[in-house]
Amino acid sequence: MNFENSKLALIKETLSINAFGFLKIPLIFFISPRVKEISEKRVEIIVPLNWRTKNHLGSMYFGSLCTAADVAGGLLAMRLIQQSGNGVNLVFKNFTAEFLKRPDADTHFVSEDGEKVRLLVERAIAGTERVDDTVSIAAFCPSKYGDECMARFKLTISLKKKSK
Numbered sequence: 001m002n003f004e005n006s007k008l009a010l011i012k013e014t015l016s017i018n019a020f021g022f023l024k025i026p027l028i029f030f031i032s033p034r035v036k037e038i039s040e041k042r043v044e045i046i047v048p049l050n051w052r053t054k055n056h057l058g059s060m061y062f063g064s065l066c067t068a069a070d071v072a073g074g075l076l077a078m079r080l081i082q083q084s085g086n087g088v089n090l091v092f093k094n095f096t097a098e099f100l101k102r103p104d105a106d107t108h109f110v111s112e113d114g115e116k117v118r119l120l121v122e123r124a125i126a127g128t129e130r131v132d133d134t135v136s137i138a139a140f141c142p143s144k145y146g147d148e149c150m151a152r153f154k155l156t157i158s159l160k161k162k163s164k
Helices: 007-023 026-031 062-084 114-126
Strands: 034-038 043-047 088-099 107-111 131-140 149-161
Touching (some): 043 062, 062 107, 062 114, 062 131, 088 114
C-alpha cells in the first residue's frame, strides 16, 4: 500500500477525514483534525486548540483528546480497508487513556503501529471471524513542550469482514 505525503495529498486526506466526520461522526468534523502524515508505519494528525476543543482551563478538553486519538488510531485501518476494496466493519472495542500533562497548544496525535494495523486488516480480509488488536497513540504539543508526552492512549481495533 502506498501513501503519498505531498502537501496536496495531505490536504486531500484532511478533507476526506473531515467529510467523513461531517457525514458519519460529527465530533470528528467539529474538532477539525488535520492529517500531517500517513504512511505504512505512522499516522500523525493535528488538532488545533481553539474554542471548539478547549476546556474551562484553557487546555484541550478530554473529549477532544479522545476523539483525536480515535482518528489517529483508526485512520490507517480505514485507508487500508478502502484500498483493499473489501468490505470490513471497523469498531473500537476498548479504549484507555493516561493524561500526563495539560495540552495547552495545538496537539499532535501520533501512532506508529502501522505494521500491526496492516496485519490486522489482512487477517480480517482473509477470514470470517472478528479480529482485534491494540494500537498506541501518543499526544504531544511540540510548539510548547517539544517531545514531552501529554497523553497516551490504547485503542483496541476490532475488524470483521462483511458477509455477502
